[in-house]
Amino acid sequence: MPPEEAAPAQCPVQQIYANESRRVLATLIRLLGDFNLAEDALHDAFVAAAEQWPVEGIPNNPTAWLISTGRFKAINAIRRRARFDASLGKIAEELSRHDPGDFDVETIKDDDLRLVFICCHPALALEAQIALTLREVCGLTTEEIAKAFVTKPSTIAQRIVRAKSKIRTARVPYEIPSAGALPERLDGVLRVIYLLFNEGYEASFGPALTRVDLCAEAIRLGRLLTGLLPQPEVYGLLALMLFHHARRHARTASSGDLVLLGEQDRSRWDTAQIAEADALLGKALSHGKPGIYACQAAIAGLHTHAQDSASTDWQGVVAWYDALLELEPSPVIELNRASAIAMRDDANAGLRLMNAILERGDLTDYRFAHSARADMYRRLGRRAEARAAYETALALTNQESERRFLRTRIAELE
Amino acid sequence: MKYACLVYGDGNLSDPLPESETQALHDDSIAYHEELRKSGRLLAVEALEPASTATTVRTRNGRVLVTDGPFADTKEQLGGLFIVEARDLNEAIRIASSHPATRHDAVEIRPVRELS
Numbered sequence: 001m002p003p004e005e006a007a008p009a010q011c012p013v014q015q016i017y018a019n020e021s022r023r024v025l026a027t028l029i030r031l032l033g034d035f036n037l038a039e040d041a042l043h044d045a046f047v048a049a050a051e052q053w054p055v056e057g058i059p060n061n062p063t064a065w066l067i068s069t070g071r072f073k074a075i076n077a078i079r080r081r082a083r084f085d086a087s088l089g090k091i092a093e094e095l096s097r098h099d100p101g102d103f104d105v106e107t108i109k110d111d112d113l114r115l116v117f118i119c120c121h122p123a124l125a126l127e128a129q130i131a132l133t134l135r136e137v138c139g140l141t142t143e144e145i146a147k148a149f150v151t152k153p154s155t156i157a158q159r160i161v162r163a164k165s166k167i168r169t170a171r172v173p174y175e176i177p178s179a180g181a182l183p184e185r186l187d188g189v190l191r192v193i194y195l196l197f198n199e200g201y202e203a204s205f206g207p208a209l210t211r212v213d214l215c216a217e218a219i220r221l222g223r224l225l226t227g228l229l230p231q232p233e234v235y236g237l238l239a240l241m242l243f244h245h246a247r248r249h250a251r252t253a254s255s256g257d258l259v260l261l262g263e264q265d266r267s268r269w270d271t272a273q274i275a276e277a278d279a280l281l282g283k284a285l286s287h288g289k290p291g292i293y294a295c296q297a298a299i300a301g302l303h304t305h306a307q308d309s310a311s312t313d314w315q316g317v318v319a320w321y322d323a324l325l326e327l328e329p330s331p332v333i334e335l336n337r338a339s340a341i342a343m344r345d346d347a348n349a350g351l352r353l354m355n356a357i358l359e360r361g362d363l364t365d366y367r368f369a370h371s372a373r374a375d376m377y378r379r380l381g382r383r384a385e386a387r388a389a390y391e392t393a394l395a396l397t398n399q400e401s402e403r404r405f406l407r408t409r410i411a412e413l414e
Numbered sequence: 415m416k417y418a419c420l421v422y423g424d425g426n427l428s429d430p431l432p433e434s435e436t437q438a439l440h441d442d443s444i445a446y447h448e449e450l451r452k453s454g455r456l457l458a459v460e461a462l463e464p465a466s467t468a469t470t471v472r473t474r475n476g477r478v479l480v481t482d483g484p485f486a487d488t489k490e491q492l493g494g495l496f497i498v499e500a501r502d503l504n505e506a507i508r509i510a511s512s513h514p515a516t517r518h519d520a521v522e523i524r525p526v527r528e529l530s
Contacts, residue, residue, distance in 0.1 A: 123503060170525045171415050173502035181504070 013050050016062050021046070022139050024066045026111035029118075030174050031071050031100050035136070035164045038070075040077070045070035064103040071100060113228045114174045116221075120189040121172050128163040129192050131156050137224075138217050148214050149199070186229065190237050190293065193221045197241050215245055226280075236284035236294030242277035243300035246270040258401045262309040274304055295324040314344035331362035339372050342379075351376035367396035371406065378413065387413045416457065416526035417506040421494040423519030431518065442514040450498070455509065457497040465491035493519060497526065 021042060028038035045066045059065040075096045082089035119133040134140045134148070142160065146153040166172065177185040200214030222238035250264035259265075281301050284294040299320045306312035321337035334357055342350020354373045363369035374389030387410055394406045431439070450456035468484040484491055494515070500506040503523070510521045 123507070170523075171502045173504050175504065177504070181508075 020063050026115040027067050028070050030111050032074050037074050041070035041074035044073040067103050113176050120192045122188050124163045128159045131159045132163050193218050232284045232287045233291040233293050235280045236297050239277045239280035240293050240297035242273045243304050246273035258405050292327050295320050347376045347379040367393045383413045418524045419496050419510045420522040421515045421519050422490045423493050424489050439514050455499045459496035461494040
């Protein structure tokens with residue numbers, strides 16, 4: 001269900017579907033031990049609700065009602081099939097003997113978390129993790145996911161089928177990882193959410209396609225996770241996404257062109273989201289050594305709160321990049337740090353660092369390395385070198401709005 | 415549920431380990447197998463002679479074809495295997511990742527198919 005879809009005057013069943021279907025599914029997967037059975041059961045439970053609730057009224061605890069109805073329907077369906085396949089009879093008996101227990105808030109919350117962890121299990125290919133998370137946790141259809149990744153629905157469907165088949169055959173458990181494995185497994189979940197956000201962020205510059213807003217989905221997942229597993233890096237990632245998302249309306253001009261941070265109309269920034277991000281960043285930084293997402297959120301926060309480029313706390317930005325590099329050495333982070341050093345000191349200092357990175361051959365095909373270097377030459381008045389570097393960046397870019405931006409820069413240097 | 419854990423490596427031919435590390439690996443592996451066996455989760459364990467000693471056979475149209483070498487001629491070769499009993503994949507991963515072989519080689523975990 002797209003999160004920003006306004007849905008006024010929904011009937012109660014629809015409303016409950018929108019709010020509760022993922023939670024009901026998460027518990028049904030645990031009770032039935034199978035994704036496909038649980039999905040059928042979820043469907044049957046809502047069909048029953050649509051028939052019965054208008055007549056009998058909405059039960060006191062609709063979620064619990066849907067879970068027990070779905071479970072009951074699934075067991076009945078297996079019993080019916082058992083007439084043709086005796087081996088199913090045993091499964092049905094086992095399922096019906098197993099007492100599902102109470103559907104209290106904590107148990108259901110744990111099921112939500114189990115669902116997130118199984119979808120992001122490292123034994124599944126990364127693209128399968130992404131597709132499965134969007135399908136099962138976010139409740140998107142295969143068609144919506146395919147559209148978001150500009151691919152065919154059959155490709156996405158196949159990824160999901162394969163992933164579920166591996167979960168079943170290799171017996172990937174439906175559990176919250178043990179304390180020892182939790183940090184690594186949480187990293188995996190955060191990576192999936194971060195990738196989704198980046199995918200949505202990139203797409204926002206592309207031709208206007210009607211597609212699911214992956215940034216909004218990623219933020220929704222981040223919010224879900226802060227409720228389920230309140231840990232510093234979870235807060236850090238959500239803060240990072242919100243700082244960027246808060247600028248979404250100011251980031252593209254009405255022409256579709258890219259507007260750089262320094263030239264954005266700050267009155268179009270989403271101040272509520274910035275305030276939320278500030279509070280989350282505070283939480284992310286209040287426990288121990290900041291992780292990679294907290295560091296990036298801190299950088300985004302410094303940019304957001306500076307009045308303009310000149311008055312940005314560049315010393316602080318560089319320090320956060322140093323901390324980030326220590327945690328995760330990467331030439332792209334080095335490049336960003338070089339840009340920050342150019343702002344803190346001067347363009348020559350930035351250029352020296354950028355040339356050193358490029359000479360190592362690490363970022364030869366990375367368009368932003370060339371445009372950043374071009375920017376240094378431009379600021380130093382070395383027009384021919386600036387133009388050549390912008391040309392290199394242009395040759396590496398397919399993104400239309402970025403190409404326009406680079407062409408404008410080149411034209412200014414003619 | 416049974417999982418076969420297949421140990422793949424290049425036999426350290428390209429980058430031989432120091433004698434002390436080879437000895438440590440050997441001792442640690444024996445200790446690990448012993449511990450696992452005591453817990454009842456180790457069903458089988460074997461180390462293999464190098465892939466250069468392998469022979470591959472096929473029968474086609476009733477004829478036996480014998481060829482020298484392993485089935486796939488890759489740098490990383492099967493060097494050994496162990497079979498464990500585990501509740502689920504997470505437990506199998508936990509068991510396999512504690513095996514000394516994972517320090518230098520890679521362990522592929524495959525669920526054993528239940529034949530009915």
